[in-house]
Amino acid sequence: MKSTLTAAALAAALAMGATQASAEMSDIKVGMITTLSGGGASLGIDIRDGFMLAVKQAGAGHVDVVIEDDQRKPEIAVQLADKMVQSDKVDLLTGIIWSNLAMAVVPSVTAQGKFYLSPNAGPSALAGKGCNKNYFNVAWQNDNMHEAAGAYANEQGYKNVFIFAPNYPAGQDALTGFKRFYEGELAAEIYTTLGQQDYASEIAQIRASDADGVFFLLPGGMGISFLKQYADSGLDLPLMGAAFSFDQGILQAVGDAAMGVRNTSQWNKDIDNPANKKFVETFQAEYDRLPSLFASQGYDTAMLMISAMKKADVKDADAFRAALEEADFESTRGKFSFDTNHHPIQDIYVREVIKEGDVYTNKLIGTVLTDHSNAYVDECKM
C-alpha cells in the first residue's frame, strides 16, 4: 500500500514537471515531404534524421511530424502537400530537397496560410519576386555557394574557367551565381541533363579547351560519376564546386578521386561552436555515421522551429512569424540571421576533401564571404 502511494506521488510529481516544461513550448504539427527513395534518397534521409534529432532533443510530445516520400517527383510532392494541408491539418511544412519540387509546392502551401521552412532548396524565384511572408529558407539561396566559388576563383587567380551544371532551376542558379562574382573569362558554359551519368563528352571538351580551372554543380550520383571519370581521364585541372557535390554521403563512393577538391559551404563538421559540437557528437551517437551538410540543415531547421515555438503558438501566425524572423537559436554554423526576404545572412567557407583514417571527409580551410546575403532582397516585396 505504501509503495503504491509513493509511486502515485512520484507519478504526480513527474506529471507536474512535464506540464511545467510544456508550458514553455506550444504544440505543432509538421508535414515533412522529402526524398526517401530513388537516386536522391541519401539527401532526404539526412535532412529527416537531422530534423528528428533536434526534435528528439527538445523533448517529445510537442512536435508531431508526418513524414512522406516525394520520390523526387514534383507531381507526387504536390499531392502529398495537398493531403498534408487538407487531411492531416499540418501547421507547417518542410523537407523538400529539389528546387523544381519546391517551386511546385511552396507557392501553393504558403498561399493557404501554412508556414514553409526550407531545409535545402532555395530557388531564386522564391527569394525575389515570388517571396512570401510564410516562406523561410534555413539553408541558403541557391546562388550563395556558387557566388562563393566565383569569389574563390578570383582569390586563386583563375583567368579562364570551364563551368557546367544540369539544366534545371538550381543548375541555372549555380552558373548565374558563379558568374555574378567571378571576374575572369569563361572557357565554356555547358548545361548537362539532370540525372546524367556519363560525362565523357564534357571531359573531352574540358580537355580541348584551354581552361585553367573547372567549376561545376552535380549533386548526388551525378557528382560521383563525374569525379571518377575525371580522375580516370588524366586531366589535372583544379576542380571547384559547391558542397553538394562533395558531401559526406557521397565522398566514400567517390574515393581518392575527390581528394584535394575545394568546395564552398556554409557548414562543416569542424566549425568550432558549442551547438555544432553537440550536433556532430549526438548525430554520430544516434545514427552511427558522420553528419552531412544536409543533416546540419535539417537540424537547424528544427532548431529554428523549436525556438519559435517557445515564443509563440503557431496558431497565432503573426506572432509565430515574428518569432521565426528573430532566428533566436544556436545554429550549427555559428552566426545566423534572416534578411528581409527570409533567406539567411551567413558566412560561407572553403573546404578541402581530405582522408581521416579510412574515412573521406572535409576540412575547413578558410572563409570566402562574410555575412553574405543574396542578390534578390530588393526584388522581394512582402
Place this chain on the structure above:
Amino acid sequence: MSLMLLIEQVLNGLQLGVMLFLMASGLTLVFGVMGLINLAHGSLYMVGAFAAAWVAAATGSFLLALAAALAAAAAAGAIVEVVVIRRLYARDHLDQVLATFALILVFSEGTRWIFGSFPLYLNVPDYLAGPVTLPGGIEYPLYRLSLIGVGGLIACALYLLIARTRLGVQIRAGEADREMIAALGVDISKLYTVVFALGAALAGLAGALVGTIQSVQVGMGEPVLILAFVVIVIGGIGSIKGAFVGALLVGLTDTLGAFLLPQLFGAFMDVSSAAAVGSALASMLIYLLMAAVLFLRPRGLFGDTA
C-alpha cells in the same frame, strides 16, 4: 573544334553504344523469343552492379567482381523467371508491364534494405586506370577503350551463339513457332529460363562495367532501360543484329548530338541560351531518330518484314 575532339566524342559514342547493346540484347531476346515486355531488366543491371561492388569491396579483385555480377544477375534472372515471369507469358502486355513494374519496386526496396541508401564504391582497377595515347596523339581512358573491346567481343560471341549453336537454333525456332519446337521435344520452359538468365547476366555485366565509372546506387537501371527500349525499337524487336546497330546509332546520336547541337546554336545565339536550347534538343534527338526509323520501317531496321 578540332578533329581530335571529334574523334574522342565518336569513341565516347561507341562506348555508350556497346554498353547499351549489352542491355538491349537481353531485352530483345526476351521480347522476341517469349513475347514478354520486361521492365525489370534495369533492376538486373542494378543487381549486377551491387554484386560487383560488394565482391570488389570484400576481395579487392575486379575480375571476381565481374564474375559475381554475371552470376548474381543470372541467378536473380532465373529465380524471377521461375517464380513470376513464367506465369505471364500467356497474359497480355499490360499485365506483363504491371507485374514487371512491381518487380522494379521489389528489387529497388530490397536493395535499399540490404545495402542502404548511400551509393556504393566501385572503382577502375589499377591496371586499367588512367589514359592511353592513341595514334594521332589522342588521350583516351584505357578503361573506356576496354569497354568498347569487351562489348565488341560479346557481340561477336552472341552472334555465334545464335547463328551456330544448338541453343541458338532452339532460340530462333522458339521465336518462329513455339508450339512446333515443343512438339519436337525441346523443353520450352527450360529454354525460356536459360534465355532469360542469359539476358539477365548480360544486363548484370553491363551494370558492373558501367557502375565502375558511374555511381552504384538504387534506381541506376531505369534511365538505361528507357534507352535500351529505344534501341530495340529502332533495331527491330527480336533481332540481335538490330540491337547492335541500334545501340551504336543511339550511342553516337546521343553523344554527338549533345556535343554538336549547342555549338551549332552558338553560331547565331548567345552562349547561355544556345547551351540551353541545344541540350534540350539533344535530349530529344534519339526519340526523333526512333520516330524517323518507325516512319520509314515500322518494324525497325532489322525487324521481321512479315
